[in-house]
Amino acid sequence: MSSYIPGQPVTAVVQKIEIQKLRQGDRLILGFSIGGGIDQDPSQNPYSEDKSDKGIYVTRVAPGGPADVAGLRVGDKIMQVNGWDMTMIKHYHALKKLTKSNEVVVRLLVTRKSLEQVVRGAMGFHKEEH
Amino acid sequence: MFGDSTLKRQTGSCACPRWSGAGSTLGSFRRNRRGSALRSGRKASKIDSLRTKVELLRLPLGLSTKSLSQCKPQLLGPRDKGSGAGAPRARALTATDMDNDSTYSGYSYKSSHSRSSRKHRERRDRHRSSKSRDGSSRDKSSLQPPGEPLLDAESTRGEERDDNWGETTTVVTGTSVDSVSQEDLTRVTKELEDSTPLHCRRYLGLTLGAILGLFAFVTPLAFLALPQLLWRDSLDPCGTPCEGLYISLAFKLLILLISTWALFLRPPRASFPRFFVYRCLLLALVFLFVASYWLFYGVRVLEPRETDYRGIVGYAASLVDALLFIQYLALVLLEVRHLRAAFCLKVVRSSDGVSRFYNVGHLSIQRAAAWVLDHYYSDFPVHNPAVLNLPKSILSKKASAFKIYSLGEENSTGNSTGQSRAMIAAAARRRDNSHNEYYYEEAEMERRVRKRKARLVVAVEEAFTHIKRHQDEPTPSSPKHPREVMDPREAAQAIFAPMARAMQKYLRATRQQSYHTMESIINHLQFCITHNMTPKAFLERYLALGPTLQYLDHGRGRQWTLVSEDAVTSALRQGLVFSLKRPDFSLVVSVTPLPFLALGEEFVDPKSHKFVMKLQSETSV
Numbered sequence: 054m055s056s057y058i059p060g061q062p063v064t065a066v067v068q069k070i071e072i073q074k075l076r077q078g079d080r081l082i083l084g085f086s087i088g089g090g091i092d093q094d095p096s097q098n099p100y101s102e103d104k105s106d107k108g109i110y111v112t113r114v115a116p117g118g119p120a121d122v123a124g125l126r127v128g129d130k131i132m133q134v135n136g137w138d139m140t141m142i143k144h145y146h147a148l149k150k151l152t153k154s155n156e157v158v159v160r161l162l163v164t165r166k167s168l169e170q171v172v173r174g175a176m177g178f179h180k181e182e183h
Numbered sequence: 184m185f186g187d188s189t190l191k192r193q194t195g196s197c198a199c200p201r202w203s204g205a206g207s208t209l210g211s212f213r214r215n216r217r218g219s220a221l222r223s224g225r226k227a228s229k230i231d232s233l234r235t236k237v238e239l240l241r242l243p244l245g246l247s248t249k250s251l252s253q254c255k256p257q258l259l260g261p262r263d264k265g266s267g268a269g270a271p272r273a274r275a276l277t278a279t280d281m282d283n284d285s286t287y288s289g290y291s292y293k294s295s296h297s298r299s300s301r302k303h304r305e306r307r308d309r310h311r312s313s314k315s316r317d318g319s320s321r322d323k324s325s326l327q328p329p330g331e332p333l334l335d336a337e338s339t340r341g342e343e344r345d346d347n348w349g350e351t352t353t354v355v356t357g358t359s360v361d362s363v364s365q366e367d368l369t370r371v372t373k374e375l376e377d378s379t380p381l382h383c384r385r386y387l388g389l390t391l392g393a394i395l396g397l398f399a400f401v402t403p404l405a406f407l408a409l410p411q412l413l414w415r416d417s418l419d420p421c422g423t424p425c426e427g428l429y430i431s432l433a434f435k436l437l438i439l440l441i442s443t444w445a446l447f448l449r450p451p452r453a454s455f456p457r458f459f460v461y462r463c464l465l466l467a468l469v470f471l472f473v474a475s476y477w478l479f480y481g482v483r484v485l486e487p488r489e490t491d492y493r494g495i496v497g498y499a500a501s502l503v504d505a506l507l508f509i510q511y512l513a514l515v516l517l518e519v520r521h522l523r524a525a526f527c528l529k530v531v532r533s534s535d536g537v538s539r540f541y542n543v544g545h546l547s548i549q550r551a552a553a554w555v556l557d558h559y560y561s562d563f564p565v566h567n568p569a570v571l572n573l574p575k576s577i578l579s580k581k582a583s584a585f586k587i588y589s590l591g592e593e594n595s596t597g598n599s600t601g602q603s604r605a606m607i608a609a610a611a612r613r614r615d616n617s618h619n620e621y622y623y624e625e626a627e628m629e630r631r632v633r634k635r636k637a638r639l640v641v642a643v644e645e646a647f648t649h650i651k652r653h654q655d656e657p658t659p660s661s662p663k664h665p666r667e668v669m670d671p672r673e674a675a676q677a678i679f680a681p682m683a684r685a686m687q688k689y690l691r692a693t694r695q696q697s698y699h700t701m702e703s704i705i706n707h708l709q710f711c712i713t714h715n716m717t718p719k720a721f722l723e724r725y726l727a728l729g730p731t732l733q734y735l736d737h738g739r740g741r742q743w744t745l746v747s748e749d750a751v752t753s754a755l756r757q758g759l760v761f762s763l764k765r766p767d768f769s770l771v772v773s774v775t776p777l778p779f780l781a782l783g784e785e786f787v788d789p790k791s792h793k794f795v796m797k798l799q800s801e802t803s804v
């Protein structure tokens with residue numbers, strides 16, 4: 054995951070994940086838990102590399118739930134939800150953006166360390182090739 | 184015919200009007216305005232008195248003068264202190280005056296007195312008031328801040344108001360210690376009041392108490408002295424025990440004296456309309472004690488010439504003990520009992536709505552009234568009649584009347600009511616824009632006041648820079664710039680000139696000009712300069728209306744009328760409302776009990792205060 058340099062745009066390798074919400078009673082659930090936000094304490098985050106990163110992270114994925122099926126993993130950092138930015142957002146607002154009752158599908162852009170490694174590896178492979 | 188009746192009374196004895204034949208005069212002075220002739224029949228007077236009773240009940244607490252002026256009961260206030268003979272004025276008393284007289288007397292007597300005594304009382308009060316109208320104003324004028332003379336001239340509009348103006352000043356009278364609420368005794372007291380001149384009335388209670396106290400003080404000494412004087416030879420010799428008792432007696436008497444001086448010999452600050460129950464109780468108790476002791480002494484000691492002197496000394500000592508205990512009782516009843524708060528009084532001034540809440544203990548209505556007035560003078564901003572009403576320009580816009588034409592209606596009976604109703608309906612339907620004007624007028628006035636205040640502040644600041652305190656320098660060397668040394672008065676006059684105009688304009692804008700004369704401003708300026716005050720401190724007196732006490736002229740008593748539906752010696756209780764009247768406004772006091780506080784307990788272990796950092800809150804989606 055990219056480190057954040059203040060003043061510079063954040064760049065990251067992201068993966069698109071589309072989750073279909075599951076109706077359970079009168080609620081639409083996604084099947085994962087999030088943590089983080091600009092109003093939370095970032096040093097408690099076990100998944101972030103940079104302990105001052107106040108982004109939204111996935112802390113738990115219910116096995117067999119819609120998020121699991123769609124490919125979300127524990128420790129992912131969510132960058133966007135349906136176009137809404139999640140890197141500078143309060144925890145409560147992030148929740149609101151994810152649980153809108155009139156949306157059945159949420160399209161997330163998530164990033165994880167392994168993605169970076171894969172891409173770097175691929176680039177390096179190409180470099181080596183050349 | 185009213186004039187006739189009073190003249191008749193005047194030529195009779197001033198002191199005691201005859202009780203007989205009261206019916207006729209009662210009818211006359213009560214119904215004079217209606218023009219009814221002097222009724223001499225018993226039946227007519229009975230009807231009148233019944234009518235009176237009805238009107239008594241109908242009277243509100245003097246709040247709606249309109250209804251009173253309609254029904255015109257000739258109720259009178261309580262005893263007044265008529266000082267000397269004023270000319271009896273044959274004028275109609277209107278009911279508006281009755282507001283000012285405390286109508287409470289009618290109410291408070293209603294319960295305990297019969298009709299007849301009330302009639303007599305009222306007739307006599309009437310007669311007395313007509314006598315005393317001039318005198319009372321001489322004795323106690325009710326003029327307060329310097330603006331008041333203006334106000335009283337305004338308020339005495341028409342002769343009817345003026346007529347009873349004196350009566351308002353006569354209400355707060357001295358205590359009548361010996362009046363008990365029974366008909367005969369009340370009558371006797373009234374006669375007594377008629378005969379004693381004004382000033383003695385107030386001190387009657389005091390002198391009675393003083394005499395009784397002195398008598399009680401002298402009694403133990405008399406008990407000791409009399410056997411010695413009368414049958415000294417046959418007394419048993421009594422050595423050390425007696426001397427011990429002498430010493431204790433002496434010290435107890437000394438303590439009694441000192442505490443009497445501390446407790447009771449203070450100049451009273453208020454005189455109540457009715458007697459002070461506790462004080463009378465205590466005086467009665469003292470009298471009872473002393474009398475019974477004397478009785479016993481007379482029968483058992485003086486008669487048989489008792490020889491056991493030690494017993495006599497012990498007896499005297501026990502009397503002193505009893506007196507000390509009575510004094511303890513007095514302390515508790517008069518001073519301590521009302522200290523614990525039990526009621527909350529809401530005091531609202533009727534003219535401009537300024538209100539305060541006070542906590543008081545268990546008091547009678549008249550004592551509570553005195554308490555409230557004490558606090559009124561230092562808490563309430565002074566009554567400024569100039570800022571009371573909306574300016575006429577705003578309200579009078581409504582007054583354009585509609586003309587009503589009746590189109591060929593035959594019966595004229597329903598016309599007037601129909602007309603007025605139509606007018607009211609039309610006025611209600613018309614779009615009312617006076618609130619707009621009020622709003623803009625208010626905003627404009629506020630702006631004006633602020634501008635003038637700014638000018639005033641600047642002017643005063645500048646003026647204060649012109650003078651400074653002259654330090655006495657030991658070396659008065661350079662007579663090059665001989666500054667003339669002024670005393671505070673001259674300094675004040677010197678710097679008053681530049682700020683005078685700004686001050687005057689500001690006072691006019693806030694309508695305080697009647698409270699501050701030029702003389703008073705210069706005095707205040709001198710005062711501030713002497714005490715090294717800053718311009719801001721000088722101005723605090725003028726920027727806000729201060730409490731009434733600030734504008735009070737000392738040395739004159741203040742007249743207040745207590746209006747109450749209950750007897751004024753009854754204790755405060757929930758839901759009671761009474762009011763204190765002055766000629767131009769009144770204070771309405773309502774009583775609510777303080778809530779009972781049920782305090783619970785919760786124990787918090789000091790070790791239970793633990794904190795954790797707020798972790799990443801994890802929410803499942």
